[in-house]
Amino acid sequence: MSDQEITDQDPELAAPADADQGYDDDYDYDDDGVDMGVARGMRSDYCGELTVDDADREVSLCGWVDNRREHGEKLAFIDLRDHTGIIQCVVDEKHDLRREYVVRITGTVVARPEGMENPFLDTGAIDVQNCTVEVLNKAETPPFSVNSRQEIDETLRLKHRYIDMRRERMQRNLRYRSIVQSAVRGAMEDQGFTEIETPLLIASTPEGARDFVVPSRQQPGTFYALPQSPQIFKQLCMVGGMDRYYQIAKCLRDEDLRADRQFEFAQLDAEASFVGQDEVIEFISYAVAAATDAVRGVWPEEIPQMTYADAMEFYGSDKPDIRFDMTLVELTPLFEGTEANVFKTECVKGIVAKGGADEIARNRIDELTEMCKRWGAKGLAWFRVGDGLELDGGLTKFMSADELSGLPQMMGAEEGDLILLQSGDRRSVNDVLGRLRLEIGQPPIDEGLAFVWVVDFPMFEVINDQGNPVAMHHPFTMPHEDDVDYLVRQGGESMLKIRSQAYDLVLNGWELGSGSVRIHDPEIQRRVFAALGLSDEEAAEKFGFLLDAFSYGAPPHAGFAFGIDRLTALLLGETNIREVIAFPKTQSGQDPLTNAPSAIADNHLTELGLRVLPPAE
Numbered sequence: 001m002s003d004q005e006i007t008d009q010d011p012e013l014a015a016p017a018d019a020d021q022g023y024d025d026d027y028d029y030d031d032d033g034v035d036m037g038v039a040r041g042m043r044s045d046y047c048g049e050l051t052v053d054d055a056d057r058e059v060s061l062c063g064w065v066d067n068r069r070e071h072g073e074k075l076a077f078i079d080l081r082d083h084t085g086i087i088q089c090v091v092d093e094k095h096d097l098r099r100e101y102v103v104r105i106t107g108t109v110v111a112r113p114e115g116m117e118n119p120f121l122d123t124g125a126i127d128v129q130n131c132t133v134e135v136l137n138k139a140e141t142p143p144f145s146v147n148s149r150q151e152i153d154e155t156l157r158l159k160h161r162y163i164d165m166r167r168e169r170m171q172r173n174l175r176y177r178s179i180v181q182s183a184v185r186g187a188m189e190d191q192g193f194t195e196i197e198t199p200l201l202i203a204s205t206p207e208g209a210r211d212f213v214v215p216s217r218q219q220p221g222t223f224y225a226l227p228q229s230p231q232i233f234k235q236l237c238m239v240g241g242m243d244r245y246y247q248i249a250k251c252l253r254d255e256d257l258r259a260d261r262q263f264e265f266a267q268l269d270a271e272a273s274f275v276g277q278d279e280v281i282e283f284i285s286y287a288v289a290a291a292t293d294a295v296r297g298v299w300p301e302e303i304p305q306m307t308y309a310d311a312m313e314f315y316g317s318d319k320p321d322i323r324f325d326m327t328l329v330e331l332t333p334l335f336e337g338t339e340a341n342v343f344k345t346e347c348v349k350g351i352v353a354k355g356g357a358d359e360i361a362r363n364r365i366d367e368l369t370e371m372c373k374r375w376g377a378k379g380l381a382w383f384r385v386g387d388g389l390e391l392d393g394g395l396t397k398f399m400s401a402d403e404l405s406g407l408p409q410m411m412g413a414e415e416g417d418l419i420l421l422q423s424g425d426r427r428s429v430n431d432v433l434g435r436l437r438l439e440i441g442q443p444p445i446d447e448g449l450a451f452v453w454v455v456d457f458p459m460f461e462v463i464n465d466q467g468n469p470v471a472m473h474h475p476f477t478m479p480h481e482d483d484v485d486y487l488v489r490q491g492g493e494s495m496l497k498i499r500s501q502a503y504d505l506v507l508n509g510w511e512l513g514s515g516s517v518r519i520h521d522p523e524i525q526r527r528v529f530a531a532l533g534l535s536d537e538e539a540a541e542k543f544g545f546l547l548d549a550f551s552y553g554a555p556p557h558a559g560f561a562f563g564i565d566r567l568t569a570l571l572l573g574e575t576n577i578r579e580v581i582a583f584p585k586t587q588s589g590q591d592p593l594t595n596a597p598s599a600i601a602d603n604h605l606t607e608l609g610l611r612v613l614p615p616a617e
Contacts, residue, residue, distance in 0.1 A: 042104055048085020052125050054109040059128065061087070062136070064166065065101045066147060078133070080105055081146075083171050087123040091131045100139035100146065100163075107131035154578075159592035161583055173580045176295055177568045181248055183294035184268050184564070187287040193246040193270060198233035200226060200250070205542060210254035212263070220609030226252040229561060231474060232546055234271040235518055238557040239549045246270040248564060257587050259576045260510055260566055264585075267513065271559035277503055280515055280558045281305075281453055284505060288512070288567065292449065295571040303505075305453040316434020318457070321509030323450040326351050326441045328433050331421065334406050340398040342381060347426040350381075351437050352411050356418030357384040360440070371439060372422070377432045381421035385413045393419075438509065445508060446573025452506050459483070459498035460531075468533035469495040473502045475528050477516040487527040495531065505562055507570050513562025520557060522550040 040046075043062040050059065063082035070076050078089040078097060089105050097103065107128040118124030143159075144152045146166045157164040164170055185195070204211045204225035211225040230249050237245045249269045255261065268287060272280065285303050293299045304322075311320050314327040328349045335343040353360060360368075369380040383393035389408040396404060411419055420436060422429045459479050460469030471477065479487060480499035487498065501517035519525045525547060529539040539547070565577040578584040585591055605611060 046084040047080055047082045047087040048122055050087060050109055050123055050126060052111050055111045058108050060104060060106045062104045065097050065099055065103060068097050085122050087128060089128040089131045091133055095133050100142055101135060102137040104134040104136055105131050155586060155592050158586060161593050173572055174582060176572055177580050179294050180291045180568045181564060183290040184287050187290035188246040188270065191283055191286065193244040194242060195247050196237055196242065196245050197247055198230040202227050205232065212252045212254050215608045215610055217608055228253050230269050231476060234269060234559060235476065236549055238271055238273045239554045244272045257585065257589060262577060262581065262584055263589060266564040267561045268564060269561045271557055273555040273557045275558055276517055277501055277558060280560050281503065284560045291567060292571060300451060303451040303453055305455055307456045308454055311454050312430050316430040316437060318454055319506045319509055319511040320452065321438065321442055322452050323443055323448050323508060324441050326437050329411050331410060334403060334410055338403060340395060343423050345423040347429045348421060348423040349429050349433055350411055350419055350421040351433055352413050353418040353440055355416050357416045360418055368436065372432050372436060375432045375435050376428055377422055383419040385415055385417045385419065387415060442509065445575050450508055454504045454506055457500050457502040458496060459500040460495050466533060469531060471532065473514055473516055475532055476518050477502050478519050484524060487531050510566055510570060512566055513560060515560025517558040520550060520554040522547050525550060
């Protein structure tokens with residue numbers, strides 16, 4: 001909402017009574033009403049914004065010395081850099097300037113003579129001449145060049161992140177991250193959502209990952225947990241009648257790090273009352289489209305939906321990359337009654353690598369076979385498709401004529417293709433082929449954008465060692481209305497048949513986020529806790545406040561959360577979310593900049609009532 005809109009709604013909010021104090025009416029304002037004297041401080045312009053239209057105008061620029069070139073005894077060319085770009089400044093007097101010195105340069109903008117322009121510089125049609133230079137701060141030689149195009153060791157980059165941030169790539173990424181967050185906020189507010197902050201010090205709750213815990217000084221021996229998500233609190237906001245809540249929340253999970261995962265991450269967190277799955281999908285699709293448009297300049301088309309069952313059967317993953325085909329093909333009926341022992345299994349499926357017969361060499365097939373073994377398979381069956389769809393492969397001698405002719409037909413294979421098969425239990429086959437599909441077919445992460453909603457997830461994922469089911473999303477997900485009665489504990493694999501009203505948003509094979517219709521009936525919530533193996537006493541201890549809240553009239557509600565880091569990285573074509581986070585951790589969880597994690601002083605441990613055990617041998 002703009003200041004003018006606020007003023008129109010309530011004149012009391014226009015400005016404090018003393019708003020005119022301390023302001024100079026002589027300041028110059030640009031077309032957008034921005035006070036240039038205050039906004040630009042020591043400079044009149046930014047380097048990258050100057051053009052030939054500014055010729056003959058005196059300007060003051062601030063930034064870092066990107067490069068310095070001598071021309072004779074006195075004349076020097078200084079490439080001055082700020083976050084908008086680089087401009088060449090011609091200095092007529094001697095200055096001891098080095099790279100990364102912080103300077104203020106005042107001079108006159110001059111158009112370069114025709115034929116002397118620099119086509120590799122956005123400001124290459126102009127110079128700043130007749131310059132005076134004021135050194136604002138000197139700089140040591142940095143550990144790596146800011147304008148280097150070579151790959152820099154990541155630990156070195158993170159140890160000196162404040163220098164790394166000066167590089168064009170990081171400037172772009174962090175500023176676009178801000179644009180993404182602004183677009184998401186605007187989209188949520190357009191849809192009537194209210195931003196509400198939830199606490200960072202909470203009670204530990206089972207959400208699938210380990211908590212980071214904080215010891216309490218005032219109550220020794222007790223601990224707070226840092227939130228894995230604001231899940232419970234946003235549901236309580238619905239009980240409190242807030243109707244539509246959102247925040248860009250900082251969440252923390254103590255889990256192994258990888259390209260799409262950090263200990264700390266930001267997510268768009270949303271919840272709404274008196275809505276179901278369709279409405280939430282509409283809310284979130286609008287927010288994601290707004291962010292995509294802000295970065296890519298393209299508003300995505302309507303996002304398709306796919307059931308969890310189809311995702312697993314056709315893509316071998318609940319986060320399918322649908323930018324390319326190569327779907328898993330069911331072949332079990334073809335090998336019913338087969339004489340080939342390798343195919344005498346519960347499930348046989350395959351994928352086709354188009355043109356792979358020539359493009360994928362035998363040593364590469366051997367590498368893929370070893371990968372499949374590491375993923376849990378016994379090996380990899382492969383066939384090259386030749387003239388007349390004749391198959392060439394080591395297993396052909398064990399196959400019947402019907403199997404040899406039927407296989408390329410069922411696979412939709414053509415001459416020159418490579419057929420890859422897996423057999424075994426269905427879950428393993430889908431998993432291995434899904435991984436194999438990505439290994440040989442997935443395009444670069446920045447090649448196109450393909451969103452997809454995956455819906456109709458199972459309620460529970462696996463049965464743990466204690467014989468209890470593990471929630472696939474979280475224990476506050478509403479089971480499918482037709483399966484609620486199954487929550488009376490039956491035990492065993494039957495619990496895995498219960499469906500949930502849960503849904504994920506996937507982009508290019510990355511899970512952006514998850515959501516669900518929530519449980520608002522305290523009795524159903526108790527039954528879910530019981531199914532998870534929580535006694536009434538344990539449920540009351542951990543979630544009594546939530547069950548109590550539900551007893552006072554909780555509206556039907558649903559919500560979602562997606563990762564700001566992941567969305568920004570994918571929109572910018574980055575393969576690791578560390579590239580869009582200002583101060584991330586390394587993959588081992590270290591912070592080279594501050595040397596965290598580190599030991600704390602003994603007196604601090606004593607104050608907290610803690611002692612550190614010696615490392616396990």
